[in-house]
Amino acid sequence: MPASATRVMFLGLDGGTQLAFEPLFARGLMPNLAALWRRAAFGTLRSSIPMVTPVAWTSFSTGCTPPVHGIHEFYYVETSDRTVRPNHAGRVRVPTLWQVLSAAGREVVSLNLPMTYPPPSVRGIVVAGADAPGRDWAFAQCPEFGREIFEHVPDYTHKIIWKGRPRKLDELRAVAARCSAVFRAQADAAERADRRADWSAMMVHFHNLDSLQHRLWPYLDVDETGVREKGWNEEVEGCLRALDEAAGRLMELASKRDAAIVAVSDHGFGPCKALVNVNGLLQKAGLQKRLAYGTRFRYRASRLRDRFRRWQTRHEPGGAGRRLPRSIDGQVGCDWTRTVAFAPFGQLSGCVFLHPDVASHADRADRMTAEIVELFREARDPETGDPLFADAFTVADQYGLDPESEGLPVVLAPSADGYQAQAKWSPFRGDLMRHDPNLPATHRMDGIVAIDAPDIRPGGHLLADLHDLAPTTLAMLGVRIPDRMEGRVLHEAFETPLPVRYGAGPILAADPRQEELLVAFCGGEE
Ligand SMILES: [Zn+2]
Structure with a gap:
């Protein structure tokens, strides 16, 4: 039966x-x-x-x-x-x-x-x-x-x-x-x-x-x-x-x-062997420019602005858990005039977006996208030689979706077991990997x-x-x-x-x- x-x-x-x-x-x-x-x-x-x-x-x-x-x-x-x-x-x-x-x-x-x-x-x-x-x-x-x-x-x-x-x-x-x-x-x-x-x-x-x-x-x-x-x-x-x-x-x-x-x-x-700095990888490959001294003010200002708005709503009645939109500028600290690619969010995967100026030129966008896929596929733990990502692919090819119109990353790179990719990283630290005692697994x-x-x-x-x-x-x-x-x-x-x-x-x-x-x-x- x-x-x-x-x-x-x-x-x-x-x-x-x-x-x-x-x-x-x-x-x-x-x-x-x-x-x-x-x-x-x-x-x-x-x-x-x-x-x-x-x-x-x-x-x-x-x-x-x-x-x-x-x-x-x-x-x-x-x-x-x-x-x-x-x-x-x-x-x-x-x-x-x-x-x-x-x-x-x-x-x-x-x-x-x-x-x-x-x-x-x-x-x-x-x-x-x-x-x-x-x-x-x-x-x-x-x-x-x-x-x-x-x-x-x-x-x-x-x-x-x-x-x-x-x-x-x-x-x-x-x-x-x-x-x-x-x-x-x-x-x-x-x-x-x-x-x-x-x-x-x-x-x-x-x-x-x-x-x-x-x-x-x-x-x-x-x-x-x-x-x-x-x-x-x-x-x-x-x-x-x-x-x-x-x-x-x-x-x-x-x-x-x-x-x-x-x-x-x-x-x-x-x-968890290590956290992996996704924007750091892009910086090391020359696809993102770190903030220079003197230009950090703008980044700090956008972060402060986001934070202040969140603080304000927390103190409104019924506003305890509201999650307001955040500016991309406040999420990624980089020199936008010289940045090709960035990850505004992402945990356990690299979620990479192209700068709009790059995305609007099809040839250049394709070249950069291929370069980013390669970068994540090749990324290795310097100590063991193990890959840091299980895969890397373009959302357009793999999913048949237009990432631009859907607000999706152009490249997705899921973490390999044991490594946690992170977009969130202090823009003032240049390290690519670190162990987090607060996150043993x-x-x-x-x-x-x-x-x-x-x-x-x-x-x-x-x-x-x-x-x-x-x-x-x-x-x-x-x-x-x-x-x-x-x-x-x-x-x-x-x-x-x-x-x-x-x-x-x-x-x-x-x-x-x-x-x-x-x-x-x-x-x-x-
Ligand atoms: Zn979890």
């Missing part, structure tokens, strides 16, 4: 990786997840390009890759005024799993998933994730549920807890206690949401696993960078136990509701997936992409898969192939409520 499920419960394990899970399971630290893995079809889930939060989770929720869903980084360049702006749910070009299910008459529950702000109008409950501008904003789609949570689950937060690496054990203890409380609160919130919605799909996203690993990876003690320090490992392990307990409660809820379980991470994790390409459903074929045999999970979920639920979804159904996870039906899928219409929330978030068009 082919598999079918009436419901699917997603455990969003941000940054979850087999590199950590395997040894942690073996040490008995996460018994609930270990038990899930024993009965599930599991394996590698490749991340998106680049492997960063908004891109990866949008690929998960839309079943599409970046050129189709339209999210390529945390930020984009608004072509009308050449400002840098944050990406958000309103810019996703294809319907998400939540919208597809809602259009099919089903209810959804989504707690804390990134790129769900401003929330879409769907049946059920959507609580936005860390990119929501504030607590009330996170609950904008379900204010009544918000009031229930504020009153009964005060530890619940949409925010990221680990902002830096704790310096002292006392500080670690305090943040670890908070982190564990947040994991528990997320399970509480899920149980409460379950009483309010007759959900077909529920997602509970544990973002703080990612930030915990970024800051404290060595204390997981799962590879050659592992350390043991009295008190420290115990605190980190306590957080993992709390995460596992929360996951256990969700699995119990899933079993009570007869739901399939899909554990998913948006990317893997591993030690970072994202890797290979994440994890584990599926437990009727008719599952257990074992570690899956090799899938993030965008395969949306179509697989729809197939499990017997809902038509929109034709535009690029992912494939993971039939190999099951004893018998899933029955699959395709259809046109819902059409994204203008959503006035979403637009209203967006204006509050970004301060509108300025």
